[in-house]
Amino acid sequence: MSDIDTSKIIDGKAVAAKVEAEASAAAQKLKDNGITPKLVTVLVGDNPASQMYVRMKHKACERVGIAAEDCLPPADISETELLDLIHGLNEDDTVSSILVQLPLPAHINAQTIMNAISPMKDPDGFHPFNMGNLMINEEGLVPCTPKGIIRLMEEYNVEIKGKNAVVVGHSNIVGKPMAAMLLNRDATVSVCHVFTKDLKLYTKEADILVVGTGVKHLIKEDMVKEGAAVFDAGITTDSTGTYGDVDFENVIRKASLITPVPGGVGPMTIAILMMHVVKCAEMIAETKNK
Numbered sequence: 001m002s003d004i005d006t007s008k009i010i011d012g013k014a015v016a017a018k019v020e021a022e023a024s025a026a027a028q029k030l031k032d033n034g035i036t037p038k039l040v041t042v043l044v045g046d047n048p049a050s051q052m053y054v055r056m057k058h059k060a061c062e063r064v065g066i067a068a069e070d071c072l073p074p075a076d077i078s079e080t081e082l083l084d085l086i087h088g089l090n091e092d093d094t095v096s097s098i099l100v101q102l103p104l105p106a107h108i109n110a111q112t113i114m115n116a117i118s119p120m121k122d123p124d125g126f127h128p129f130n131m132g133n134l135m136i137n138e139e140g141l142v143p144c145t146p147k148g149i150i151r152l153m154e155e156y157n158v159e160i161k162g163k164n165a166v167v168v169g170h171s172n173i174v175g176k177p178m179a180a181m182l183l184n185r186d187a188t189v190s191v192c193h194v195f196t197k198d199l200k201l202y203t204k205e206a207d208i209l210v211v212g213t214g215v216k217h218l219i220k221e222d223m224v225k226e227g228a229a230v231f232d233a234g235i236t237t238d239s240t241g242t243y244g245d246v247d248f249e250n251v252i253r254k255a256s257l258i259t260p261v262p263g264g265v266g267p268m269t270i271a272i273l274m275m276h277v278v279k280c281a282e283m284i285a286e287t288k289n290k
């Protein structure tokens with residue numbers, strides 16, 4: 001522990017506080033014009049981890065000055081019933097944003113639900129319209145975790161253009177949108193995943209390494225290039241503690257910058273979500289004025 005160079009540690013909490021202050025100012029502007037941004041979270045069932053995350057999102061709304069409402073359908077709600085609920089929220093002019101907490105129970109197709117949320121009320125950026133715009137470098141509402149990582153790169157002056165960026169994990173919520181954002185900023189991007197034959201071959205060449213797999217301490221010191229900037233979007237909690245996908249205490253020796261878990265990427269996800277809720281409210285206000 002004693003040989004850790006703390007100047008390399010990215011302070012996700014501090015940047016998140018800055019982003020939340022920006023969201024708060026933008027929310028206040030809307031409120032001065034008679035519009036209160038409002039987030040409705042939809043949490044199906046009673047998964048304790050999901051309950052904690054939703055609670056954190058509501059607390060953030062409170063800090064920022066965004067109205068928040070909790071929708072708690074039972075675990076056995078049918079897909080059709082959930083779709084009806086979302087259609088109702090789409091039609092409700094007082095609702096600026098709809099967040100359906102993932103994972104959903106197995107009998108519900110998550111993408112079918114994401115597709116039903118109005119793309120203008122989609123603070124997660126998971127709707128195919130928003131994902132498609134991301135792919136063509138028209139970033140509007142985009143997934144919050146990769147957007148938060150981009151903001152951290154900006155705050156810490158991590159150059160992206162022309163750099164070797166390696167993304168480990170190819171999920172729709174982290175890896176794929178992260179790769180698109182890095183490509184939009186002219187990095188050379190490799191995407192590795194569970195079927196990659198020789199992970200280290202790629203990670204060793206990364207100037208920028210982003211990891212989002214949910215595999216505790218997947219990335220070891222010998223897999224990282226000297227001077228790399230390392231962003232850890234993984235989080236695993238077990239009886240011994242909370243861990244990222246990166247073996248932080250060892251990898252920090254090689255890295256020039258590194259996000260801790262907790263206190264790195266997680267708080268940014270929530271801060272960007274707040275920004276997006278305000279953005280949704282702004283977009284709805286604009287279409288009303290036309």
Ligand SMILES: Nc1nc(=O)c2c([nH]1)NC[C@@H]1CN(c3ccc(C(=O)N[C@@H](CCC(=O)O)C(=O)O)cc3)C=[N+]21
Nearest residue numbers: 053099100101102103124242262263264266267269270
């Ligand atoms: N529709 C939807 N949107 C999401 O954005 C979404 C989701 N579903 N399902 C689950 C994942 C997970 N997620 C996190 C957000 C913040 C932290 C966070 O702030 N974590 C703290 C610590 C929490 C702890 O100590 O366990 C930190 O890293 O410092 C973590 C995880 C959003 N998700």
